[in-house]
Amino acid sequence: MTAAGSASVRRSLHTPAVSARLQAIAVEMSYTIKRTSRSLYVKDGEDFCASVAGLDGLLLAAPDSVGSTLLTIVDVSATLEAVGPLKPGDVVITNDAHTSKGLSTHLPDIHVVAPYFHEGEIVAYGWAFIHCSDIGGRVPSSVSPFNRTVYEEGLQIPPTLLSDGGALNEPLLDLIRLNTRTAEANVSDIRAMLAGIRAGERQIAELVARYGADEFAAVQRDLQRGAAEHARALFRTLPAGTYRFSDFLDDDGVSRHPVRFAVTTRIEESGDVVVDFRGTDPQVPSAYNIVSHGRPHAMVTGRVRSVLQTLDPATPVHGGHTGAITVAAPAGSVVNAAYPAAMGVRHGSAVRVSDAVGGCFAQAAPRVMPAAGSGVVIPIVVSEQHEHGRSSQVLTRIFGGFGGAYGLDGHDGKDNSYSNLASSPMESSESELRVRVIDYSLRPDSGGAGRWRGGMGRQLTFEILADGTQVLGRGLERFTFRPWGVAGGQPGEKMRLVLNEGTERERELGKIDVLSVDRGDTVTFRSPGGGGWGDPFLRDAAAVLADVRAGLVSVEAAREAYGVCIAEDAHGLVVAAEATDAARAARPLVHDEEAHAFAFGPERDAWDDVFPEAWYDRFESVLFAAPADARQRLRTGLFDEVLAALPERFPNDQGDGRARTLARRHAEALLVALERGGT
Template sequence: MDRVAQAGAIDPVTLTVIEKGLQQVCSEMDLVHEKTSFSPVISEGLDRSNGIYHVEDGRMIAQGALGLPIFLGVMQETTRAVIADRRDLRDGDVVLVNDPYFGGTHLMDVKMVRPFYYRGKLWCYLANTGHWPDTGGMVPGGFNSTATEIYQEGLRLPPVRLVREGVMDEDIVRIVLANVRVSSERIGDIKAQIAALATGVRRLTALLDRYGEATVEAAIAELEARGEALMRAHVAAIPDGTYSASAFMDSDGVVNEALEIALDATVAGSDITLDFSRSSAPCAGPMNSVWASTLSAVYVGLKHIFPDLPMNAGCFKPVRVTGTADTFLEAREPRPVAGCASETSQRIVEAVCLTLAHALPDRSFAAGAGSSGNLSLGGFDPATGQAYIMYTFSGGGYGGWWGGDGLTNGCSTIGISKNQPVEILEQRYPLLFERYNLREGSAGRGEYRGGFGIDYRFRLQRGQGKASFLMEHGRFGPPGILGGEAGLPNEIRISQGGSVTRPEHISKGEGYVLREGDWIEVLTPGGGGYGDKADRSAEARAADRQYGQSED
């Protein structure tokens, strides 16, 4: 008999065990996904996430502790879209979808959704996302910085049934593999995502068998209610009023002008409304954000400020996001969106943190590097006789905060993905990293300085490749708060045949053909400073001098 039926209410110990059990189901899915993927961006960089979503409307029940934060809101929006579109799903089916306008992000974030049945009844949905290094399109790797419509960015998939009652549809697989580069690698990633969902089925079934359906359902409802109560308590502690700030993007990749994310946050009791209506209009290039990505970025920004929030949908019931419809933060078909999940989302997080900094100085962070440093290289390796796609991302400095200096070489503010080891990249691709070190002196000064970015250069060893990159914070360094200074901006240099150039759009470019001996150099941003540099301690100043951080 279920514990709830026995006792009439769920006890705190059982509640905690079930909460951790649900998270563990997701974490095991993450682990299987990571360990069985063929692409280094997933197997080494951990650019993936798995979760459990409510049968009614797809709202999030749980996500793995090692899943990317940006998918907090994205995968629940994907699941909601699948529920609305596919009422014909059966036990054992798996839906494949990457359509940005269907609760997605950019095309490279490929989702799978599987209905979970328990004792013959549809009980919830399991979903995951994996970043595929290529989904076709004009540019190897998918980060097409000059795209002006979604059709130029790659293969777009509405919710299609990839697996039918446990059997993979080979026709769908053939269509997908015929439209992507290095198909032998993609099929491994496809099977890894399917395997992760199968692991979730086994582990969630075991959890329900152990504690009973009614007990687990009661725990989920209680956890959601507690998440909402905790968020309301946090919001209620903010003085009522309207707070405003803006974050700026370098350009959209097509028109060389800055884009503004302007935010007005209004707090009224335990509710908060975030209004983006003053932001820039929809843009020509691929920095438009789809609704799911914008919403999720807001959630991530609030979780940065309130890190004790659990990962369930209840936490965000007091949060209302408005004013996006006529801006580049709610893209409509066919606008290009390649940069939404990795770059635009980080500017949204930055806007949220800057907006609430003056209301909550003891919970605030200066801006971090705020760029995933997306860099792709596609070509043919004459030594192996094989085509390849390398997609890599890089870390940067985090902003100083109320408790200390910012983290050096931190991951993106919307992810927990780590740098792929250069040894793995050198082993897989025809290139050599000539340096990979800290970018000393890049931190924004303040009472607490930002963290340092990194400085790396790789050289093509053989053959020919085509490089593209889509980054941010090249025109503007990450801003400080409360008197802190900005960190150094992003810098990119490309050497082709001995001639060194910089991209016209500073942080974005494509079509750079590299031949043997050519190189690319990237210097990622340092984090912004927190507070007045005059208040920095003598001991901290002495340490700064050791790391090349000037006091001038």
């Protein structure tokens, strides 16, 4: 055997062992950060991650038990290029999505990258990020949907050296302290990242000493190439074809006009997948923008990766699978926004992108993909007035229910279709904030009815214990457009936010910027449930009874949504068999072969009635043919004129069919005028 042949065999034999070791290193790095960090958002909420990147800048592994693995679809190469050659002891820091080409996704996410050397040569890079509780800007916690540009969102840190040859850049840390509301927590969390990076460096040094730098580089290539090949093999198990879906954010933060995400997903015979966002709205003058640079970015391809892991749970979590994915994201769109776009609530858009991509794959593989999850990830921030100023802390995150799938009910209170982040224990939150948690439970009747129902949302009520407090809820969505059901399954309930519920001062809220509250006020969040899968009249009556007994489904919903009549005897609640049979015989059933049918709810149906899909596609073409600085004006002007003739709360208030017909005709006339060159 030749030397080259021997090396080739040796690489293939070492790749699995090195891959497992890299994942273990990523876990150790991440636990180091978790155990040495200070803020609740990091140590309890686990909004952080750490791993090892290869020489190509893509991650080689990801922790599977700690941290936010969504953001492991990263590429550190642009950040490295921005600072030039590195030496031992250097550590690069950035939170700038534009210069880093999307490594950071919004300003509170601070990333560090460090070279790992062996015998004077770089063999890999350590990477980590943490979400700071505050990075300055207009509002406490820095993030609000109503921020108009990145200048309102806080301190921007282009790629620069945090550590220069091992010497910490103290003036930079002082700059961070002076520009943020949670100065010491931020600096402590940054130091925790450095500890994680150093833990990885020690482990990589041992790994390379064992296998050699050349062998380690070859294994890196094997891992990335193998991941792409594995992804293609899995995609080839799905029907090749083109699938299209659209979904909406409730509004753009500056008007009552929804933001459209249109996705065309093409599965090639080769197993390559193209995700095309043409037809998606232009970037908006609010904080919902994603700065992806048109790359296969975590915020636009996260759901594609989850499809791979659904098809094969052993799919490796690192950068290589993006070799099978091509993204087409028009420049200047909300999924490929240009500077100085605000991006603080980019996760709101990313969740809706995930839903839309999921809708495409649900057409390709209806028995594999679930109905829509809740579509919300809501960090709840409490800002309190203290003697020396304000302090801000994340109380917890609120999630909703997961979508039902063929053979499986959706998870209650945990929608991980987009994110696997954790909630903070209420005991920890109460110990650090002047609030009292009154209720934290599942929200009954919120999951979409189905043969396999959607998961229930959550409900959280807390009392304010100090005057001058402020509450922020980021990522509040689905007040209008419900999580959709599939194959006869029904949509989940919408989001609700209520101030002083059950009192004379009760007030129903929508999206909030900064909510000012005082001692004795209560705030209630009720998150959406997931959509249901399959006709609810086909659900096992015993399963419906179990949900009623558990307090998840009311007796009324059991009868109306599931056709299951509940009675009570000496032993408690039971199914009234004859009444149930009669109720379920009252209408035809939806069977699995109709699985491509989506149930969006009356709000989306009314919106589509006025603005059909084909109309929307033409309108987006007009907008993107116009200069970038004219698009928002054209978009706002047309919608303002059409919606003026409809109810103020349209489409939550659907109005009558005749009014919608007239509005549709008016929208068509306005669009034709624009297509002919009118402004």
